[in-house]
Amino acid sequence: MHITFLGMIALFLPTAAPPHNVTMEDFFRNECNAGKQVACEKLTELQEGLELQEQLQQRSVEFWKTVDTRMLMLDKKRPDLHAAYPLVVRDYIESKRADGINENLNETLLPECAQHYHNYWINKKLWYPANDDGTPDWPSIYVFIVDHYYGYCLRSAGKE
Secondary structure (H helix, E strand, C coil), X not given: CCCCHHHHHHHHHHHHCCCCCCCHHHHHHHHHHCCCHHHHHHHHHHHHHHHHHHXXXXXXXXXXXXXXXXXXXXXXXXXXXXXXXXXXXXHHHHHHHHCXXXXXXXXXXXXXXXXXXXXXXXXXXXXXCECCCCCECHXXXXXXXXXXXXXXXXXXXXXX
């Protein structure tokens, strides 16, 4: 059997193509279009979650435009995450209320949660979300604080 050089290329060409990435959204959409109701529900949940994430990202940027972050520094390099925590949580709750969502703030948990969050990033991990120049990445810090409040603080207090 005689295979030409072009024939060999044709044999290997399909396997040399880069893999096609499929997102969860693509997967659920295809499954939903195929008539699978569970996939339609998952697609809706995913889209709602992505929308909430986008709103949180936007709020995290907007919030810091009005805050003097120099007052939230332990020294020239490290942020005071303990001081930033209640500011962020209060702002987030107020933004939800402004959107017509009835959110309750548990003020009694804030000091303990703020200390836990600060200790986790600064003392345990020995770093914090930062930009390439080493300055605190305040929008990321905002998102992490909101995640900590809902993901750790309220759950550990059994008050979710």
